[in-house]
Amino acid sequence: MNDTDEKTKSLNRSMVCLCAAELVMMINTTAFNVALPNIAESFGASMAEQQWIVSSYNLVFAAVVLLAGFLGDRLGHLKTMIVGLAMFVIASVIGLAAGNVPVLLVSRSIMGAGAGVVIPMGQALLGILFRDSELSRAMTAWAIAGTLGVPFGPLVGGALTATLGWRGIFGFDGVVFLAVIVVIHMNVSQVSASHESRSLHMPWMSVAMMFAGFTLFSAGLVNAQHGVLSMDAWIPMTVGVALIVGFALHDRASRNPLMELGLMKDPSFAACAPALMMLNFSMYGIIFIMPAYLETVLRHDALIGGMLLMPLVVASIVGARMNDWIVSRIGSRGTSLMALGCLAVGMLTIGVAMRLPEGMMEQSMVMVGQIVAGFGLGVGQPAMLTWAMGRVPVEQSGAGSSLLTVFRQFGSIIGVGIFGSIQSGLYATGFQSLARTAGLSSQSAGSVMLDFQQAAGFTDATGDAIRQVASHAYESAMLGSFATAAAIIAVTLGVVALLSRRVSTK
Incomplete structure (x- = not known):
């Protein structure tokens, strides 16, 4: 075997291992969201507490990610990445022992810190190891790995929650992340494009x-x-x-x-930043709102609820696989704009489905919305990452990846925040209105899960009436949440088109 073949095999092993890290992190994220209704029931958590449980992960992620890029460009990207993976192991042990919401918040915050290190370091390593046409292949594999985590997450999370309870997810995380550390340490070579003379003084x-x-x-x-x-x-x-x-x-x-803002002077990089933000805004918004709808309103268990998110995932995988073909015809800019358009249409479709009669028609429309949005997520991520990272100097790979990841995590924060706040506000208003019309107490417990729990304490007729009011109120609120999201994505599409109107992206 010649040196070229050996080098190619080594690069491919590195790509597989780095993508494995992305895969297990996405499994962690989506598995946890599927278990959120069970966690809320276990601790009696309100909608605000649920938002903080999810947002704590995204918040610390956003705070750590620039620091990770700063350290990675100076100390080595692989070493920094392994430290991030170790944080997941520590957080898993804390999560297993959690007996209340504050301890759970600590666990999720540490996991957020780990993700804030692992994701930008993984992208940076790919950006160093692969350049030019090979970079697109690597970023497509990275996007597919992340996308595959979406179906495996709900399935794994649903199965673990159904058999071991939600704590089983933390036990799973601890074992899997330990295995990933070993595999990456054995197969990914330490590479760095940093300058040794760069200051290590922390800003x-x-x-x-x-x-x-x-x-x-x-x-x-x-x-x-x-x-x-x-x-x-x-x-x-x-x-x-x-x-x-x-x-x-x-x-x-x-x-x-701490942040290389000079990279934003490049129109392509500047256009990709808000575009990537909308990808996370959409994904985190969907997986925050949909589990309660699928598991509580439609009364499925966690495993079935996870399986009902499969259209979103399959469409994402198809979109990622078609990325190169689409980019070769309409360019990175056209592909990115098309992806944002698909996200807006998919969101609006899911929202409109809530106005249809309950049953097959409503569920079919929700499936169509998931497929359209999922295709946008899948085709958009590799196109946008390749478009942006291809403009970043090798010596700034960590900083460039971290800056893009900050925008993505800000999208996660506003996704959970905007979806959660609009959903909660509209739900409370709708519940009060529908309850008064039905002759029931208009006092809501604060979330659809808690109102279903509350209904269990009444007679069959009254309990059924409360559950029906809560279900209709939640579905009505979903229309407002998804319609607002579609409008935000449409405005961002216009901004991205304006920023990138004079650049060549072929």
């Missing part, structure tokens, strides 16, 4: 401003479920935005920046 002011900004903004979004104009919603959001802007200005003027 703590930038880290603190960014973390505080994202925390306050997320807190405002969660509180917005009680009213967007309430002081505990708009004040934290306003202060959070001010801190994020202040962080960007401070970091830009710093001699030791």
Whole structure:
């Protein structure tokens, strides 16, 4: 075997191992969301507490990701990635022992930190190992690995929750992430394009401003479920935005920046950032809202609820597989714009389905919406990542990947926050209105899961009436949530088109 063949085999092994890390992390994310109704029932968690359980992961992820890029470009991307994987093992042990929501928040926060390290380091390693046409192949494999985690997550999470309870997910995570650490350590070579002379001095002011900004903004979004104009919603959001802007200005003027904002001068890179943000906005919004609909409103168990998300996943895999073919015909820019269009149409379709008569027609429309949105997710991610990372200098691979990942995680934060707040607010209003019409108490327990629990304490007729009111209120709220999401994605599509109108993306 010649050196070229050996090098190709080594690169392929590295790509498979890095994609395996992405796969198990996505399994972790979607498995946990499927188990969320059971966790909420176990701890009696309100919608706000559920939002924080999910948002804590995304919040810490966003706060850590730039720091990961900073360290990866200086200490080595592979070493930094293995540290991130070890965080998942530690968090799994804490999650197994969790007896209340605060401890669970700690576990999910540590996992978020781990993900904030692993994802940008994985993308950076691929960006260093593969260049030009091979980069598209590597990013497509990365996207498919992440997409495959979506079906495996609900299936694994559903099976574990049904047999071992939700704690089984944390036990699964601990074992699997240990195995991934061993496999990556054995098969991925330490590579780095960093300059040894680059400063290792930590820009703590930038880290603190960014973390505080994202925390306050997320807190405002969660509180917005009680009213967007309430002081505990708009004040934290306003202060959070001010801190994020202040962080960007401070970091830009710093001699030791945490974030390479200069990369945003490239129109292609700048266009990809909000486009990728919408991918996570859509995916996290869907997997936050849909499990309660599938498991509580439609009364399926966690395993069946996970299987009913399969159309989204299969369509994502098909879209990722067709990426190269589509890009070769309409370019990265056209593919990215098409992906955003599919997301907007898919979201709107799921929302409109809630206005149809219950039964096969409603479920068929939900399936169509999942397929269209899933295709957009699948075809969009590799096209956008290849388009953006192809513009990043090799020595800034970690910083470039981290900057893109920050935008993606901000999409996750606003996805859970906007979906959760709109859904909760509309649900409470709808429940009160429908309950009064039905002659029932208009007091909601705060979420559809808790209202179903509350219904169990009444006689059959009253309990059935409460469940029916809660189901209709949740479906009505889904229309508002998904229609709002479609509008946000459509506006972003226009922004991306405007930013990239003068660039060649073939």
